[in-house]
Amino acid sequence: MTQVEPYESRHEPGAEELRVLYLRESQAKRRKEARPGLWIAVAIYVLFSASDLLLIPDVAAYTIAARFAVGLTALLTLEVQLRRGAGTGWLDVTCAAAIIFGYVGWLLPASMGADKESVAYYMVFGTIFMMSANLFFTFSFRTSIITSTIILCILYVVNYFVPATLTYKMVFGTFYVSCFTFTSYVNWKLNEERYNVFLNALEARIQHKEATERGKALLRLSRTDPLTGLENRRAIDEKLRDHWNDWQKLGAGFVAVLIDVDFFKKFNDCYGHQEGDRCLIQVGNALSDLIRQYDGSIGRYGGEEFIVLARLDKKGQVAELAEAICRAVESLAIAHELRRDGISIVTASVGAAFTRKQTGAKLEKIIHEADRALYLAKAGGRNCARLFDPTDPQSSDESENLAALLKIAIGQDLVSLVYQPIQDIGSGKVEAVEALMRLKMLDGTLVPPSIFIPVAERTGAILELGRWAIRTVCTELLADDHIRLVSVNVSPIQLKTPGFAASVATILGETGVTGNRLAFEITEGLEMEMHSDILRCISDLKLLGIKIWLDDFGTGFAGLSWLRLIDFDTVKIDRSFLHDCSTPNGKAMLQDIIALVRNRGHKILVEGVETDEQMALMREFGIDKIQGFRVGRPVPAEIFQAKRPLQKRPFTVLKSA
């Protein structure tokens, strides 16, 4: 997890440490300046040969030779030292020695000159050496003082021996001392000033570093998910944009994988939010370990959803990654006992989409496609991975068009209902019909419910379509008494929507139909979690007199637990069980299911009765009701509005709609 270090706990250097730092820094500076400093000093020193020629021409040859000898020796020594990496102290010694020897080397031959008066005045230049020791070179204060003291002493010795008047000696003696004191004082002040400059610069540097660190920490925080420590949506969106740009400019493809922890709300309800947080952290860590192998990035996209981006764009690689993600979460084996789909550990559904030539120019599209794939993974029973498939009508642009079509379907009269008879085996009469929705496109082509119902559920259009279906059933079929009962398919999404029962009550009130003439068929679809809202809604519907049937029993995992929770009037056994009856095993299976449902006291309806043999079998099994092409295909309402009693046979010849 990301942590920002508190500034109070940061290390502040003490006085001693500051000194050491200063020394280290000033040494580095001196080291850098030693070479140019000495070269300049030697150049000036050698240039003074001209004044030797003017003032002491008789010994100038010696002084000039001495100047060259000392200058070259000093430079050579320094260069060797620098090349060998000698300590800064030794460089200082060389420079200080160069000053002293430069002075002595010039002074000795100069003092031998014949014109003693000239020599006496020329000696005054000795103070220049004192000044360079104190002010020109940035020696340590101690080295400067030692060097300038040696020069002062030599000046005094020479002053003593120089053939001059006492006044001269006193004036120049005092001048030397004043010069020494003055330059030493300025040197000391300069050193102090340099230290202060160092302190200020250091403080500025510390402040700058702190500000930079604080900025970095804030930036890190603003891009990190506080719970899992993974990147948050903002950061991952930026990465997504980078990947997208690379794809557009360089053709570097990538995959976006959305991962959703299955039944996470239920997990939170069962184990509490703290455990929920722990679960997300574990999942996040496991995914981030896995993603490292793929050199990808992972982030928390919000709630229980994670996102992975990786530079993979081959179908096989992407499928392998998506599958590996599923297995990584599964292998954590975090207990999730109450999910009621036959699995008792935490799992994840995974939807992936990767860049393709056809993807189009919009960045959001790839996430949208991954989202579609995720939806299909959930629809496929969860704990599985799905890749976006542009040819699948559920995930293609087709479904986009369908979503748009569903919005205008009622207004444009594109949606209608057909009714399939349900026969009571005991009486042989059609006591009820099931309303089945039909949708046609603008050009009149029919769209099968298996295609448009999931899209309507995903987009929420099912809410309006569902209300429309109930109202239509009430007005076109239940307005008279020809059909006693109509069953309407109702999606769990409708049941979960607040106010659904009230809207049904309003329809019943407006159409004057009593609730007991309606049955709602519920299929354990996508929303397998039995929300308390659904249970509440079902009991409200029952209060209105509406019967609740369980549709397609046996096709999902939730059916059994639903049987326990809801008192269904009728259970419709999925047609696949009847169609499997040709084998002894299949027959035994159907018998077992029938026994199970019967034991719980529900009425039994078997779907998909197509043949006389199947019909006979149903009689043998003592089934209450049957539905299927053998009884009648779904037909428009007009067929049932005819003023004749309904018999069982006529429906077999009805044309299917």
Ligand code: C2E
């Ligand atoms: P379902 O509720 O199980 O509806 C029965 C489906 O089985 C219908 O398909 C029907 O035409 C078909 N069927 C009936 N008898 C036979 C038979 O003997 N043999 C075979 N092979 N099939 C038979 P359809 O109309 O395509 O509906 C498919 C599904 O769409 C429905 O399954 C239901 O889940 C859903 N659906 C249809 N209308 C609505 C609706 O108004 N609202 C909601 N939420 N779902 C609907």
Ligand code: MG
């Ligand atoms: Mg049905």
Ligand code: MG
């Ligand atoms: Mg059914």
